[in-house]
Structures are given as C-alpha cells and as structure tokens.
Amino acid sequence: MSAQTDEAVLETRRLSKYFGSVIAIKDISMLVRPGTVTCLLGDNGAGKSTLIKTLSGVYEPSEGDYLCDGEVIHLHSPRDALARGIATVYQDLAMIPLLSIWRNFFLGSEPTKGWGPFRRFDVKKAKEITRDEMGKMGIDVRDPEQPVGTLSGGERQSVAIARAVYFGARVLILDEPTAALGVKQAGVVLRYIVRAKQRGVAVVFITHNPHHAYPVGDHFVILRRGQVYGDFAKADLGLEQLVQMMAGGAELENLAHELQREAGDDAELREAVAVLEQEVKAVAAEPVVVERRADVVSDEEGRPEG
Numbered sequence: 001m002s003a004q005t006d007e008a009v010l011e012t013r014r015l016s017k018y019f020g021s022v023i024a025i026k027d028i029s030m031l032v033r034p035g036t037v038t039c040l041l042g043d044n045g046a047g048k049s050t051l052i053k054t055l056s057g058v059y060e061p062s063e064g065d066y067l068c069d070g071e072v073i074h075l076h077s078p079r080d081a082l083a084r085g086i087a088t089v090y091q092d093l094a095m096i097p098l099l100s101i102w103r104n105f106f107l108g109s110e111p112t113k114g115w116g117p118f119r120r121f122d123v124k125k126a127k128e129i130t131r132d133e134m135g136k137m138g139i140d141v142r143d144p145e146q147p148v149g150t151l152s153g154g155e156r157q158s159v160a161i162a163r164a165v166y167f168g169a170r171v172l173i174l175d176e177p178t179a180a181l182g183v184k185q186a187g188v189v190l191r192y193i194v195r196a197k198q199r200g201v202a203v204v205f206i207t208h209n210p211h212h213a214y215p216v217g218d219h220f221v222i223l224r225r226g227q228v229y230g231d232f233a234k235a236d237l238g239l240e241q242l243v244q245m246m247a248g249g250a251e252l253e254n255l256a257h258e259l260q261r262e263a264g265d266d267a268e269l270r271e272a273v274a275v276l277e278q279e280v281k282a283v284a285a286e287p288v289v290v291e292r293r294a295d296v297v298s299d300e301e302g303r304p305e306g
C-alpha cells in the first residue's frame with residue numbers, strides 16, 4: 001500500500017499477555033515506525049521482555065491486536081516474525097564463539113554457488129559480503145576469519161545487528177544490547193543503532209538506561225508494572241525527565257534493601273528504612289492500576305495453588 005515513511009510498520013492495540021493469573025503486560029498500545037528508534041524502558045519486571053517476545057512471535061497475545069503494515073497478524077513462531085522482516089537480537093546472541101565472523105554472519109543461510117551435486121558454499125563471497133555489510137554499519141573488519149569469540153561484546157552485538165539488517169530486517173528488536181557493556185562498547189552499539197535507523201529500519205531498543213536511550217531515541221515508551229506509564233516523542237521529553245521517571249521504583253527499592261541489611265539493631269537506620277519503604281510504596285501506587293481479570297484467573301478450574 002502506501003509507502004509513506006511515517007506509516008507504522010508495527011502497531012499494538014491494547015495488547016495483553018497473561019501467564020495464568022499473572023498479568024505480564026496489559027493494554028499496551030504503541031506504534032513502531034520505519035527509520036525511527038523506539039526505546040522501550042522500564043524497571044525489572046515491567047514487562048519489557050514479555051512485550052518483545054510477543055512482538056517477535058515467541059508468545060501469542062492473550063488479548064488485543066497486533067498489526068503489521070496496518071493489518072492484524074497472528075504470529076505462531078519467531079520464524080513467522082522473520083518472514084515479515086521482524087528480527088530480534090537477544091542478549092545471549094546465538095553466535096558460536098569459536099567460529100569466524102563470516103561463518104557466524106551466514107549461520108543457517110549460506111550463499112551457494114553451482115547447482116545440483118556441484119552446489120557448494122561460496123566462501124569467498126561470504127567473506128566479501130561480511131566485510132561489506134560490516135563496513136556499511138561502520139565497522140572495519142580486518143580479517144573475517146577472526147573468531148567471533150575474540151571480538152568485544154559491542155562488536156559482537158554489531159555483527160548480530162549487521163546480519164539482521166543484511167537478511168532483510170525491516171524491524172530490528174534489540175533486547176538490552178548495551179546492558180553488559182562498558183561506556184565505550186555501548187557507544188559502538190549505539191552507533192549501529194543509528195546506522196540501522198538511517199537505513200530505514202524500525203528499531204525497537206530495550207534498555208534500563210536513560211543515558212543510552214536518550215541520545216539515539218526518537219520515541220520513548222515507558223513501561224511500569226505491565227502497562228504504558230508514558231509515551232513520548234523526543235521533542236516532548238528532556239533527559240532529566242526521562243532519568244527521573246526511570247529512577248522511581250527500582251533504585252529506591254534497592255536502596256531500602258541495602259539499608260535494611262546494614263541496619264541491624266540501629267534504631268535510626270531502621271527508621272530510615274521504614275521511610276524509604278513508604279516511598280517505594282508511594283511510587284508503586286502511582287498512576288498504574290492493574291486489576292486482576294476474573295476470566296483469566298484459573299481459580300474456577302479448582303486448581304490447587306502451588
């Protein structure tokens with residue numbers, strides 16, 4: 001249909017996913033557009049992984065609609081998602097450390113030459129493509145024979161991103177690609193995210209870190225306890241605001257745990273813990289209201305708990 005660039009490639013409408021009585025995500029509505037970076041932020045347990053697993057065909061939603069190019073779709077596996085150009089790069093990368101860069105690049109989809117009994121893997125071409133594609137993403141691969149295991153974490157993520165883009169990803173979902181990386185390596189990955197975007201890919205970038213999200217993001221979706229807590233275009237959101245929104249729950253909670261451990265019999269410290277815990281509760285009680293739905297709870301089936 002229309003090739004307008006501001007048309008959403010993916011859309012969710014009130015998407016929900018339940019695991020028994022656990023509400024992992026609830027009523028998530030969002031748009032993902034070509035040539036933009038959509039950042040998905042949220043604390044531990046906010047529902048980020050569940051949402052992207054639903055987008056990438058690992059889970060089928062319990063409720064709501066999932067649209068691709070304006071049409072409702074039903075994905076039954078990650079393969080279905082890939083067929084539509086929706087590729088996901090997970091943190092544990094599905095690469096083989098002892099194999100070379102070019103072998104990893106073509107893992108499962110080797111270019112061949114000849115046909116019939118003469119069909120064979122075209123090694124020279126594979127190496128060329130690997131070098132070219134990495135070059136387009138701004139990485140200079142000196143030796144495609146180098147084992148992937150000798151690359152830095154950031155470079156390895158970049159191979160995975162370049163590979164997905166080469167094999168036709170229109171949507172690239174990255175699950176915390178910078179979480180385990182130092183500042184410099186994270187910078188490498190952020191640069192590829194921008195490169196992919198410049199090539200027209202719709203990038204969905206999952207992260208805890210507002211300092212990684214803000215510089216590259218065009219659009220920010222903040223999840224809290226399974227729901228959309230905020231949805232902002234960059235023009236409407238400052239870095240400080242984003243940091244503040246992210247700092248809420250988790251940090252306070254960690255601080256409270258930490259203090260509790262230290263407190264022992266110290267009355268004053270115990271009081272400080274109590275104050276912090278109040279604050280954690282206040283943050284948690286903020287706008288999000290998640291109600292259990294009677295029709296998804298399995299109690300009626302008379303299943304015993306535990």
Ligand SMILES: Nc1ncnc2c1ncn2[C@@H]1O[C@H](COP(=O)(O)OP(=O)(O)OP(=O)(O)O)[C@@H](O)[C@H]1O
Binds near residue numbers: 025042
């Ligand atoms: N397979 C499952 N079965 C039951 N509950 C689940 C399942 N997967 C996720 N959950 C629950 O759903 C909620 C959201 O989890 P999810 O993993 O999506 O969060 P997250 O934002 O990715 O967290 P993190 O930052 O820790 O990776 C959590 O309360 C989690 O315990």
Ligand SMILES: [Mg+2]
Binds near residue numbers: 048049050
């Ligand atoms: Mg997760």
